[in-house]
Amino acid sequence: MEISKQMTDYDGQLSDLLQTVRDVIRRRWLTLVLVAAAVLALGVVLMFMMTPKYETTARIRIDPAQSVAQNSGGSTALNPEAIETEVAVLNSLDLAREVVSRLKLTNDPEFTAGLANRPDAATLGQTDRETAVAQALLANLSVERDKLTYLLAVSFTSRDPVKSARIANTFAETYLDTRVGTNAGAAEKQSEQLKRQAAELGAEVRSADAAVAAYRARAGLTVSGDGNGSGGTIVDQQVAPLSNQLATAESEAAAARASLAAAEGQVACGGLDAVAEVRSSEVVAELRRQRALVLRAVGEVQARYGEKHPEYARVRDQLSSIDQQIKDEALRVIGSLRANATAADARAASLRGSMGRLEVERASNTQASVMAESLEREAVAKRAAFDRASQLALESTQAAQNRISQAVIVDRAQPPSKPTSPNKPLILALALVAAFAAGAGTIAVQEMLVTGMQTVEELENQLGIPVLAAIPKVPKSVNPADLLLEKPTSLFAESLRIARAGILGVRSSTPPKVIAFTSALPSEGKTTTSLSFARTLASNNSRTLLLECDVRRAAMRALVSNPPTGPGIVEILHGKATAEEVIVPGDVPGLDHLLVRAPYFSSEDLFGADNMKNLLDKLRTRYDHIVLDLPPLVGLADGRFLSVLADVTVLIVRWNDTPAAAAVSALGWLKSDGANPVGAIYTMVDSSAEAIGGLYYSKKYSAYYQQPN
Numbered sequence: 001m002e003i004s005k006q007m008t009d010y011d012g013q014l015s016d017l018l019q020t021v022r023d024v025i026r027r028r029w030l031t032l033v034l035v036a037a038a039v040l041a042l043g044v045v046l047m048f049m050m051t052p053k054y055e056t057t058a059r060i061r062i063d064p065a066q067s068v069a070q071n072s073g074g075s076t077a078l079n080p081e082a083i084e085t086e087v088a089v090l091n092s093l094d095l096a097r098e099v100v101s102r103l104k105l106t107n108d109p110e111f112t113a114g115l116a117n118r119p120d121a122a123t124l125g126q127t128d129r130e131t132a133v134a135q136a137l138l139a140n141l142s143v144e145r146d147k148l149t150y151l152l153a154v155s156f157t158s159r160d161p162v163k164s165a166r167i168a169n170t171f172a173e174t175y176l177d178t179r180v181g182t183n184a185g186a187a188e189k190q191s192e193q194l195k196r197q198a199a200e201l202g203a204e205v206r207s208a209d210a211a212v213a214a215y216r217a218r219a220g221l222t223v224s225g226d227g228n229g230s231g232g233t234i235v236d237q238q239v240a241p242l243s244n245q246l247a248t249a250e251s252e253a254a255a256a257r258a259s260l261a262a263a264e265g266q267v268a269c270g271g272l273d274a275v276a277e278v279r280s281s282e283v284v285a286e287l288r289r290q291r292a293l294v295l296r297a298v299g300e301v302q303a304r305y306g307e308k309h310p311e312y313a314r315v316r317d318q319l320s321s322i323d324q325q326i327k328d329e330a331l332r333v334i335g336s337l338r339a340n341a342t343a344a345d346a347r348a349a350s351l352r353g354s355m356g357r358l359e360v361e362r363a364s365n366t367q368a369s370v371m372a373e374s375l376e377r378e379a380v381a382k383r384a385a386f387d388r389a390s391q392l393a394l395e396s397t398q399a400a401q402n403r404i405s406q407a408v409i410v411d412r413a414q415p416p417s418k419p420t421s422p423n424k425p426l427i428l429a430l431a432l433v434a435a436f437a438a439g440a441g442t443i444a445v446q447e448m449l450v451t452g453m454q455t456v457e458e459l460e461n462q463l464g465i466p467v468l469a470a471i472p473k474v475p476k477s478v479n480p481a482d483l484l485l486e487k488p489t490s491l492f493a494e495s496l497r498i499a500r501a502g503i504l505g506v507r508s509s510t511p512p513k514v515i516a517f518t519s520a521l522p523s524e525g526k527t528t529t530s531l532s533f534a535r536t537l538a539s540n541n542s543r544t545l546l547l548e549c550d551v552r553r554a555a556m557r558a559l560v561s562n563p564p565t566g567p568g569i570v571e572i573l574h575g576k577a578t579a580e581e582v583i584v585p586g587d588v589p590g591l592d593h594l595l596v597r598a599p600y601f602s603s604e605d606l607f608g609a610d611n612m613k614n615l616l617d618k619l620r621t622r623y624d625h626i627v628l629d630l631p632p633l634v635g636l637a638d639g640r641f642l643s644v645l646a647d648v649t650v651l652i653v654r655w656n657d658t659p660a661a662a663a664v665s666a667l668g669w670l671k672s673d674g675a676n677p678v679g680a681i682y683t684m685v686d687s688s689a690e691a692i693g694g695l696y697y698s699k700k701y702s703a704y705y706q707q708p709n
Contacts, residue, residue: 023686028443036439043431052419054161058172059411060152062086083145083152086407090143090154090175096134098174103167110159111136141171151410161415168413176407194393201386208379239359246351253344259337283329291322452657459653459680462660463667468502468650468679471495471529472687481531481559485588488539491687496536499529499681503648512647513620516675518630518639520666524654525683527555530629538591542624546586547594549642550631551606554596561587568597573611579619592623607641616645633666643675651677655685 025032062083089095105111106126111133115124124132142155154172158164298319301312453459456467472491474480484493504511517533519526527550534546548556551570557563564584567577572594579594586593606612619626628646630639643649649670653663663680670677 024443024447026686028446031443031446032439034439035442036435039435039438040431043427043434047422047424047427047431050422051159053157053159053421054164054416055155055157055420056161056165056168056413056416057153057155057411058168058409058413059146060154060172060175060407061410062150062152062407083150086152087143087145089178090152090171091138091141093131093134093138095171095174095178096137096141097130098178099137099167099170100130100133102174103170105133105137106130108133110163137167154413156413157420161417161419165413165415169409172409172412176409179407194389198386198389198393201382201389205379205382205386208382212376212379239355242351242355246348246355249344249348249351253341253348256337256341256344259341281329281333284326284333287322287326287329291319291326294319294322452655453653453660453663454656456682458660459663459682463651463663463680465651465667465677466502466679468681469495469499470655470682470685471499471525471532473655473684479559480528481535484532484535492532493536496529496532499533499650500536500540502679503650511625513624514616514626514628514646514648516628516630516643516646516649517652518643518649518666518670519632519652519654520634520658520662521654522553522632524632524652524658526550526632526652527553527629528559529652529681529683530627531556531559534586534591534625534627535588537625537627538586538588541590543590543592543622545583545592545594545619545623545626546629547619547626548596548629549607549638550629551596551600551638552631552636554599556593556595556629557597560593560595562593564593564595564597566597568595570596570600570606572615573606573609575611579615605641607638607645612642613645633669634662640669640673640675643670644673647676648678649675651680652683653680655682657684 100106106129112129114136115129115132118124118132137156140157142153142157144153144155145151146153154168154175156164156168156171158167294315298312298315301309301315305311453462456470459467471480472495474483474492480492483490484496487493503515515533517526517530527548530548531546534544537544546556548554548569550556562584564582567582569582571577572579572582583592583594585591600606616626628642630642630649633639633643651663651667651670667677
């Protein structure tokens with residue numbers, strides 16, 4: 001609920017703000033339009049006064065220099081610092097002087113316009129003149145890197161499109177020529193120095209290689225492989241495989257001895273048949289199969305013929321022969337195991353002897369190898385230095401011979417067909433924005449400078465009296481009092497009727513007879529309101545007298561249709577005329593006028609004596625209502641004397657104009673003097689302002705009123 005309330009308050013504040021802005025624009029739209037039009041016109045004039053300028057751009061591609069080796073697959077990248085260095089070179093004064101010299105710009109009026117105003121113009125030399133023109137060129141030159149590429153954009157701005165393109169291209173060409181000449185000379189000198197260094201290093205490499213070879217020959221260090229010592233000596237290369245062979249031979253010998261020992265143990269325990277190798281022999285297995293067949297045949301023959309039969313003897317001899325073969329095969333297997341063990345031991349012993357001899361030879365070569373390796377490292381280092389020097393010499397030679405440039409023009413500047421500045425669409429857009437801002441700022445300042453009150457709440461809070469009505473502003477060409485007669489159903493006429501109801505009361509039994517209208521300051525609509533209110537009363541069948549008391553201004557005669565030609569109120573108070581002689585019929589039935597014939601200026605207390613009081617007492621019996629048009633209260637005393645003679649006093653406040661302090665002072669005087677201020681009336685109110693709509697008017701009521709044309 002709290003959030004909903006806050007949102008509602010925020011929406012209400014926003015709505016009020018928008019309404020205030022709309023009201024301000026509605027009231028001051030003419031000022032807004034005039035100021036905006038003036039600023040816009042000024043911007044357009046300044047735009048057409050600007051000298052057209054043309055900008056052209058030449059693009060240079062910067063690449064790292066590439067050697068022959070780099071061309072085969074490698075490349076060098078430029079870091080941002082190197083590219084910024086090239087930008088600084090293009091912006092250098094020396095390069096600009098070279099451009100001035102090439103294009104002969106020392107007398108170009110576009111760049112020498114300010115030289116005549118220099119104090120030393122008479123003594124300015126050729127060099128100083130070129131420097132000054134070069135500085136002018138640099139002021140119109142722009143060199144930038146194109147995003148993250150190796151492209152440099154060289155832009156120049158001039159009043160002449162052809163000149164702009166020519167100078168931009170000349171800057172690019174001069175930059176390239178300067179770089180190529182400098183790089184070529186430096187490359188040639190560097191090439192000669194690197195060649196001498198490579199020759200010296202070559203001699204040192206040859207000497208080092210010869211020293212290594214001689215030492216190896218003296219020490220008897222024979223190397224294998226490619227001959228550069230990387231493979232070690234023959235002894236070193238024989239040790240590793242021989243060590244592997246020895247390990248294998250010892251393993252095999254141990255396995256053979258183990259197999260033999262196992263077989264002998266099995267023979268001792270269970271005979272030849274218990275040996276695993278015998279049982280697994282295929283020959284023994286075949287003989288045992290044959291023995292089984294013969295043994296079965298022996299049983300059959302014995303059962304059929306008996307043991308004495310010749311066939312039985314033959315089969316028995318065959319069985320004995322097979323048993324002997326099985327025994328012989330078993331003994332052969334045992335002998336084979338014993339031979340394998342003996343051979344494995346012999347081979348292992350032979351390899352151990354060879355390994356011992358190699359270890360002795362390698363130990364003797366250790367000291368000599370250390371020295372040989374030291375000489376080889378020295379030779380390798382000198383060879384690497386020689387290779388690097390040879391490569392650098394080759395690169396420098398190629399750069400000196402071919403003059404390969406590190407930069408190239410990829411896009412030459414072309415004269416543009418249209419000027420690049422001023423940017424007319426942008427200037428017009430900015431001028432429109434500035435015009436609107438100036439207009440809005442002007443009316444905002446006007447609003448801040450306004451000290452008048454605008455809303456009903458503001459007036460009531462400041463004065464402490466109610467707002468009886470808000471009378472709308474009408475066009476200057478229309479007389480408001482006449483509008484009351486011409487269009488009695490208009491908003492203006494209705495506001496006077498509302499004021500009548502507020503002053504007389506809706507059901508008041510004793511409505512006031514003498515009603516005074518006054519204001520704090522002049523020109524607040526007091527006189528017009530007095531006349532209009534008197535006509536409103538007369539139109540309601542009330543006998544009404546309009547009595548003009550603002551004798552110094554005497555403005556009422558310009559508003560009525562029958563201005564007085566004879567004596568007026570001043571003459572009555574002086575005793576030179578009677579009321580019957582001065583009062584004339586008004587322009588509305590039931591309305592009489594008692595006006596001032598001409599402006600009257602005097603230091604006398606015209607209204608302070610009893611003459612005015614006696615006159616009003618006499619007129620009260622003849623009229624239902626008497627409307628007094630009093631002078632302003634601030635700065636004049638007449639209004640204060642007259643306000644106490646009236647039954648009620650109404651304070652006229654001009655909307656958005658009357659300062660609150662002046663209205664408060666006027667009301668304070670009325671109260672201190674004993675007057676009866678019953679309320680205030682807003683005059684000349686904008687029809688869309690809150691002071692009108694806040695009381696009773698809105699678009700919903702538009703059909704109830706006949707608006708003035």
